[in-house]
Amino acid sequence: MDELCTMPFNLFVHLYVYEEIVNPSSAKVEQIRHTELLQAIWLSTGNIKKEDIHKFSITELDSLNLISMKTIKEQSDEREKRIAEQQKNNMLNWMGIKSNGK
Known part of the structure; x- marks a missing residue:
């Protein structure tokens, strides 16, 4: 408690903001650490x-979708579009047609 009383007010405010706003033990910060570790390994x-x-950006490796600032609906729509595009390309490749239509 003595440290708290002798701490400069400016330092106290900075530590308070860091702990309350940044929240280093939050799930989002932990997910960022995890995905950066995965990215480095890959x-x-x-x-x-x-x-x-x-394909190895931290947003692509975020399996819990905590890093993205998008809503779940937006993430779902983007995922469906990516899957549809991949299925289309797979079908065109299977048929022997280039993706650009030639």
Whole structure:
């Protein structure tokens, strides 16, 4: 308690803001740490093609959808669009047609 009484007010305010607003033990911060660790592990293997590096962003690795600032509905819509596009490309590849229509 002595530390709290002798602490400069400015430092107290900064620590309070950090603890209450940033909240370093929150689920969102923990998820960011986890996804950054996953990203570092994947990218350090050397087995990732240059064109696939964008697939290893922290938002793509966020399995709990805590990092994104989008609503669940927006995330669901984007996911459905990505799945539909991938299925379309898979079908076109199976049929031997290029994705650009040629």
